[in-house]
Amino acid sequence: DAGITQSPRHKVTETGTPVTLRCHQTENHRYMYWYRQDPGHGLRLIHYSYGVKDTDKGEVSDGYSVSRSKTEDFLLTLESATSSQTSVYFCAAERLGGDGYTFGSGTRLTVV
Amino acid sequence: EDKVVQSPLSLVVHEGDTVTLNCSYEVTNFRSLLWYKQEKKAPTFLFMLTSSGIEKKSGRLSSILDKKELFSILNITATQTGDSAVYLCAVEDRDDKIIFGKGTRLHILP
Numbered sequence: 001d002a003g004i005t006q007s008p009r010h011k012v013t014e015t016g017t018p019v020t021l022r023c024h025q026t027e028n029h030r031y032m033y034w035y036r037q038d039p040g041h042g043l044r045l046i047h048y049s050y051g052v053k054d055t056d057k058g059e060v061s062d063g064y065s066v067s068r069s070k071t072e073d074f075l076l077t078l079e080s081a082t083s084s085q086t087s088v089y090f091c092a093a094e095r096l097g098g099d100g101y102t103f104g105s106g107t108r109l110t111v112v
Numbered sequence: 113e114d115k116v117v118q119s120p121l122s123l124v125v126h127e128g129d130t131v132t133l134n135c136s137y138e139v140t141n142f143r144s145l146l147w148y149k150q151e152k153k154a155p156t157f158l159f160m161l162t163s164s165g166i167e168k169k170s171g172r173l174s175s176i177l178d179k180k181e182l183f184s185i186l187n188i189t190a191t192q193t194g195d196s197a198v199y200l201c202a203v204e205d206r207d208d209k210i211i212f213g214k215g216t217r218l219h220i221l222p
Contacts, residue, residue: 031208033210035212040214041214042200042212042213042214042215043155043200043202043212044212045209045210045211045212048208048209048210050208056207056209058209059211090154090155092210095157100146100157100159100160101146101157101210102157103154103155103156104154105154106154
């Protein structure tokens, strides 16, 4: 297991407020990913990181930014939350042995 | 544009039946194809396939990849109610991006 912890597990916030979600891993993995999961869309990649300070955009990156100042932490920030960003957010990191990926338990974000 | 298409979107069968789930893809610079099972929370890893024609097997689940025809299947034999879940297919490219399909929702009736 990649030892992934996401925080918070649940959050309700108001439109226009900034929100930061944290993903913490304990296995020194290089690659980490942020996804959002919505009904009818499956998992969609927001941003990913291939090392400290090395990040790139995924398919739904608008309205989101990320930072990776340490190997173990990958932060997802919504600068000004909108109702369309209500979703479940999953973080993932590469599995030990490089044969797949392990996901965190998810963060359920509601923007009201 | 890279895409992963799963079919069927949902499936209801009786316990003991065998099911086949399909995943087709169009991805530039393919590296691997991944299958996940998602019950209530986070997806859990099932298989990773990189080579064509080599079956991966775990208990009643098996999967195979056809890189020429750009698809994979996931088979579940002698299904049980505990197999009820959403099954996700994902493809990884050589730029380390992973694209997911929308999933197949499988419901096993007792």
